[in-house]
Amino acid sequence: MLDHLGTLERTHTSGALRAADAGQEVTLLGWVNRRRDHGNLIFLDLRDRYGITQIVLDKDLCPEGHAKAEHVRPEYVVAVRGTVRLRGVGSTNPNMATGEIEIVARELLVLNDAKLAPFSPAEDAIANEEVRLKYRYIDLRRAEMQRNFLVRHKVALAVRENLAAQGFLEVETPFMTRSTPEGARDYLVPSRVHAGEFYALPQSPQLFKQILMISGFDRYFQIARCFRDEDLRADRQPEFTQIDLEMAYPQQETIFRVVEGFLSAAFRAVGIELPTPFPQITYDESMRRFGIDKPDLRLPGLTDVKEAFTAEQLGTLAITADLPVIALRIPNVGELSRKDRDENKPLFDGRKGAVKYIDDLKRLEKGFPEAAAQVRALVGGEAQDLVVIVAGDATKPAEGSETKSEGRLSEREIQVYSAAGAFRVELARKYADRHGAFAETDRVVAAAAAGMTQTLDGGTSATHLASGTAFQPIWVTDFPMFEQDAETGRWLPSHHPFTSPHEADMDRLTSDPASVRAQYYDLAMNGLELGSGSIRIHRQDVQAKIFEALGMSAEEAKERFGFFLEALEYGTPPHGGIALGLDRIVMILAGAGSLREVIAFPKTAKAIDLMVDAPTPVAPNQLRDLHIRTVLKG
RNA sequence: GGGGACGUAGCUCAGUUGGUUAGAGCGCUGCCCUGUCACGGCAGAGGUCGCGGGUUCGAGCCCCGUCGUCCCCGCCA
Numbered sequence: 001m002l003d004h005l006g007t008l009e010r011t012h013t014s015g016a017l018r019a020a021d022a023g024q025e026v027t028l029l030g031w032v033n034r035r036r037d038h039g040n041l042i043f044l045d046l047r048d049r050y051g052i053t054q055i056v057l058d059k060d061l062c063p064e065g066h067a068k069a070e071h072v073r074p075e076y077v078v079a080v081r082g083t084v085r086l087r088g089v090g091s092t093n094p095n096m097a098t099g100e101i102e103i104v105a106r107e108l109l110v111l112n113d114a115k116l117a118p119f120s121p122a123e124d125a126i127a128n129e130e131v132r133l134k135y136r137y138i139d140l141r142r143a144e145m146q147r148n149f150l151v152r153h154k155v156a157l158a159v160r161e162n163l164a165a166q167g168f169l170e171v172e173t174p175f176m177t178r179s180t181p182e183g184a185r186d187y188l189v190p191s192r193v194h195a196g197e198f199y200a201l202p203q204s205p206q207l208f209k210q211i212l213m214i215s216g217f218d219r220y221f222q223i224a225r226c227f228r229d230e231d232l233r234a235d236r237q238p239e240f241t242q243i244d245l246e247m248a249y250p251q252q253e254t255i256f257r258v259v260e261g262f263l264s265a266a267f268r269a270v271g272i273e274l275p276t277p278f279p280q281i282t283y284d285e286s287m288r289r290f291g292i293d294k295p296d297l298r299l300p301g302l303t304d305v306k307e308a309f310t311a312e313q314l315g316t317l318a319i320t321a322d323l324p325v326i327a328l329r330i331p332n333v334g335e336l337s338r339k340d341r342d343e344n345k346p347l348f349d350g351r352k353g354a355v356k357y358i359d360d361l362k363r364l365e366k367g368f369p370e371a372a373a374q375v376r377a378l379v380g381g382e383a384q385d386l387v388v389i390v391a392g393d394a395t396k397p398a399e400g401s402e403t404k405s406e407g408r409l410s411e412r413e414i415q416v417y418s419a420a421g422a423f424r425v426e427l428a429r430k431y432a433d434r435h436g437a438f439a440e441t442d443r444v445v446a447a448a449a450a451g452m453t454q455t456l457d458g459g460t461s462a463t464h465l466a467s468g469t470a471f472q473p474i475w476v477t478d479f480p481m482f483e484q485d486a487e488t489g490r491w492l493p494s495h496h497p498f499t500s501p502h503e504a505d506m507d508r509l510t511s512d513p514a515s516v517r518a519q520y521y522d523l524a525m526n527g528l529e530l531g532s533g534s535i536r537i538h539r540q541d542v543q544a545k546i547f548e549a550l551g552m553s554a555e556e557a558k559e560r561f562g563f564f565l566e567a568l569e570y571g572t573p574p575h576g577g578i579a580l581g582l583d584r585i586v587m588i589l590a591g592a593g594s595l596r597e598v599i600a601f602p603k604t605a606k607a608i609d610l611m612v613d614a615p616t617p618v619a620p621n622q623l624r625d626l627h628i629r630t631v632l633k634g
Numbered sequence: 635g636g637g638g639a640c641g642u643a644g645c646u647c648a649g650u651u652g653g654u655u656a657g658a659g660c661g662c663u664g665c666c667c668u669g670u671c672a673c674g675g676c677a678g679a680g681g682u683c684g685c686g687g688g689u690u691c692g693a694g695c696c697c698c699g700u701c702g703u704c705c706c707c708g709c710c711a
Contacts, residue, residue, distance in 0.1 A: 034671075041668040054671065074661090091669050099671085116662065119645050123660080124672080127645055130703050183711040203711085230710040231635095346638095349707085483711095496711045594704090605704065 003109035008079055015051025019100040021084045028053060028103060029079045029111070031141070032072055033122045042069040046080065046103075047122070049146045054093075054102040055080050065108035074122065075114035075138075081107040129596070133610040136601055147449055148590040148598050151270055155586055156223060158269035159243055162262040168221040168245060173208035175201055175225070180560060183496070184228035187238070195627040201227035204579060206496065207564050209246040210536055213575040214567050221245040223582060232605045234594040235528065235584060239603075242531070243585075246577030252519060252535060255578055256280075256475055259523060259531075263585070267467065270589055271448045274467050278523070280475040284409055291326070291421015293479070296527030297472035298437040299428050300381065302420050303327045305389065308374035316367075320354065320392025323412060326420040327379045330427050331435045333386035336360070347426035353415030354396035357423060358389040386427065390420035408480065408515055425527060437469070441526065444470040445591035471588065473525045481505070481516035482549070490551055495520045497546055498564075499534040500576075506542070509549045523580065530585060533578025540568045 011027045033047035040059040045052050059066040062082075072078060082105040093099030118134075119127035121141035126132065132139040139145060160170070179186045179200035186200035202208075204226045212220045224244045232238065243262070247255065260276040267274040279297075286293055289301040306314075306325040314321045336344075341359060348357050358364060365372040379387055392398075398412060409417070432438045447465055481501045482491040491513045493499060501509065505516040519535035537543045543565065547557040557565065586598040596602040603609050623629065 034673095036670050036673050037667080038670065038673080039667040041670080043670055043673085045671070052671095056669085058668075060668090088669075091671090093671055096671080102669095116644070120661070122672090123645075125646055125660080128641090128703070130641095131645080133703090180711095184709085206711095228710060231708080233710085234705070236710070351707090493711060499711090604702090606702085608702095610703090 001110075002113065003079075003111060005079070005109070005111055008081075008109070013050035014046050014048045014053040015097060017053060017084055017098055017101050017103075019086055022086045022101060024084045025081070026084055026103060027079065027081050028055070030077070031121075032074055032076045032078055034074065035069070035072060037070070040066075042066060044069060044072065044078070044080075045122075046078070047141075051097055053098045054096075055082070055105050055108075056085075056102050057105045057108060062105050062107065065105045068108050068110055072108075072110060073114065073116070074120060075117055076110060077112040077114070079109040079111055080105050129604075130610065133596075133602070133604065136611045140600065145597070147452060148586070148592065149600065150452065151590050152582075152586045152598055154269040155266040155589065156582065158265045159262045159582075160223070162265040163221045163245065163258075166219070166258055166261060168219040168247075168258075169217055170222055171212055171217060171220050172222060173202070173205040173212075173224065177202050177208075182560075184230050187227045187229050190626040190628055192625050192627075203228050204242060205244055206498070207561075209244060209577060210498065210575065211564070211567050213246055213248050214570065214572045219245070219247045220577075224579075229607075232603070232607060235587065237583070237595050237599060237602055238607050240595070240599075241582040242579040243582050244577070244579040246575060248573040248575045250535070250574075250576045252477070252521060252576070255533060255576055256521075259578060259580065263473070263523075263580070266585060267471070267589070268464075271451045272444060272465050272467050272471070272589070274471060274473065278473040278475055280477055282478040283476055283480065284478070286476050287409055287414060287417045287421070288324075291328075291417040291419070291424060292527075293476055293522060294524035294527060294529045295421075295474060295476075296425065296428065297474060298441070298469060298526060299424070299435065300329045300331065300379075302417070302424065303329070303379045305375045305378045308371045308378060309368070310371075313368055313371055315394075317358075317391075318394045320394045320398075323392035323416050325389060325391040326416060327375055327387055327389050328420055328424045328427070329379045329381050330386040330388075330424070330431050331381060331437070332384055333427075333431045333434050334384045336386065343430070344427065347430065348390075348419070348423050350393075350419060352418065353399050353412060354393040355390060355416055355419040356393040357391075357419075359386075361387050361389075364389075386431070388423065388427070390416060390423060392416055440468065441470040442591055444468070445589065448589070449591075471525060473523060473530070476522040476524055477520075478502070478517045479520040479522070480514065481509075481518040481520075482513045484514070491549060493546075493550060494518065495532065495534055497550060497552075498536045498543070500537045500542070501546075506545075509545055513549055519576070521578070523578070525588060528584055528588065529581075531578055531580030533576065535574070535576035538568070538572040538574045540565060540572075543568060 008027060010029045014028055014030050017026065028046055030046040030048040033045040033052055036043040042057040044055040044057065046055050057066040057069040080103055082103040084101050085104045087100060087102055117138050118131055119138065121138055176189055176199040179188065179198060184203050186203065189199040189201065191197045191199060205222060205224050209220055222244045224242050225239055226242050227239050229238060245258070256277065260278055264274040264276050283293055286295050289295070291302055304324045305327040309325065311321060319325060336359065344359060350356060361372050361375065375387065375389070428435065444465055444467060480494055483494045485492055495518060500519045502517045502519060508515050520532065521534065522532040523530045537546060544554065583595045583598055587595055590598055592598055601609065601611060608614070
């Protein structure tokens with residue numbers, strides 16, 4: 001028998017009451033987290049998103065409520081009217097924010113019962129993801145998930161407030177727009193009115209935000225949903241949210257300051273101080289020092305140790321002499337066991353280019369004691385650090401172009417640096433327990449979370465933790481303007497075709513495309529790409545040149561981007577912008593290993609929503625309206 | 635498209651070389667209990683070993699296929 005709510009209203013949340021409230025008459029509503037039945041005395045833990053409060057039902061004081069409580073089960077929704085009472089000496093619970101008090105029930109209303117849940121939100125052990133995703137509403141009741149979404153809310157709010165304070169105006173752009181063939185695959189929306197034609201969901205509001213600059217909206221931002229029909233990863237969902245912004249007349253540094261402003265505000269909102277300005281590194285330098293364009297600065301970078309070897313030694317070791325010899329160091333790994341070595345082998349990705357690694361300085365010491373000692377000296381660190389050498393493999397044929405543009409890395413050099421960089425990431429992940437650099441991030445995240453549990457009502461966190469080495473943002477600048485397609489030899493834009501080249505490199509657009517630097521920048525943090533942006537092309541003649549360099553005819557360009565090229569001709573101010581992944585920022589701040597932990601209703605690796613069971617076939621008449629016939633393989 | 639891991643009770647997992655009736659913890663059900671808070675005690679229920687096929691006297695275990703979840707490569711301007 002369920003009770004009606006009647007005119008009852010909640011006076012306090014389950015996280016609000018403290019010792020100072022003793023004696024108050026209160027009404028609490030929430031879920032039954034746990035029930036402890038002592039016969040004539042029953043304890044209920046009442047849970048809502050603000051916390052947990054213990055309710056006492058005493059048969060002598062409230063026989064009716066006590067009788068109901070005997071039949072109450074986990075996840076029932078109940079209302080309690082009663083008195084806040086200080087718990088007796090020895091029965092307080094220091095692990096609970098409300099542990100000094102309890103509610104002595106005068107009346108218990110059972111507002112709704114609940115089937116036995118497939119897993120309990122009260123449990124520490126979490127169910128497998130398939131079950132969690134199917135019963136997402138149960139999963140989201142868990143304190144950890146509630147906290148993740150509080151973090152997300154605070155971050156989004158802080159970003160909006162900060163950008164508004166910096167003079168940015170939020171403008172919405174369409175979800176139903178035009179398909180552009182390059183880039184990611186589009187999610188398409190068939191048109192009923194126009195047979196055989198389709199809208200596309202935006203991969204990003206890129207062209208709209210540039211047009212907003214042409215429209216005079218100086219400083220635009222949007223917390224925008226984006227859609228990309230590509231295969232998923234832990235940090236990639238088919239729909240995701242970007243903090244998207246664009247501004248007129250910016251220098252690159254102007255945009256960096258804007259981002260540093262809202263990102264540090266976002267971190268501050270969850271109690272973490274992020275020092276500004278962020279460090280910067282060029283793409284080439286990032287490749288040299290980290291072998292990747294999204295460096296994780298929590299661990300030491302790469303060192304070129306070629307000078308430790310004589311030409312003869314390189315020959316004996318079958319190391320390609322004209323390529324860098326890279327040492328990478330992972331602190332405090334200690335001796336490698338046979339098992340370690342076997343496991344490490346597949347972690348090295350030597351597929352691209354003739355590259356190999358030497359994981360044992362000891363072996364090197366035997367044959368080449370001076371060289372090994374010099375390598376040690378060059379990479380620094382301690383004796384128990386793991387030092388691995390990655391170099392060109394002289395026994396394999398070289399792959400990739402030899403051409404080296406002035407001041408840039410050659411393709412073969414990049415192969416060595418990339419192999420070393422990727423290996424560094426893999427080894428860092430594998431030996432995380434030993435080097436301890438990632439644990440610092442976890443510690444700060446946990447401390448911030450603990451600070452927030454005290455203020456789950458959404459109030460400002462009292463804690464202000466120094467980020468220290470836990471969060472390491474870095475700007476990566478001067479990306480190459482073009483990448484050469486390995487198969488066709490065609491030059492492709494490494495960002496998008498509206499990115500402006502450096503003014504100084506403009507005259508080499510066709511003579512030496514590989515040497516052209518783009519005014520394109522990424523923001524990386526802890527080995528994760530948080531976002532990327534660029535100064536855009538604002539002149540139609542420059543835009544035409546870029547299309548030409550990309551081997552795109554004027555007709556083709558007009559066909560694809562005609563509306564935009566036309567817009568460029570009506571007084572376009574110099575402009576630029578950036579987009580940061582909101583989900584990824586929250587993922588870092590929540591200490592989550594996957595975007596699914598910070599997206600309320602995410603999709604599986606096969607892009608399925610297990611809760612609503614989407615996608616599904618649709619009724620034949622729906623397809624008929626849309627002029628669509630489906631043809632299934634097999 | 636490719637590689638890898640996993641799939642056994644509601645949940646988390648164990649299950650030896652292929653061998654009797656497939657186990658544990660938590661949860662659940664019933665009874666008992668007035669200071670618990672991961673309450674405790676007693677008793678009990680609960681299994682298409684993902685699915686299909688094969689090998690075998692005999693399959694949770696071996697083989698083939700398939701489905702699902704996760705991670706990675708490709709892909710993601």
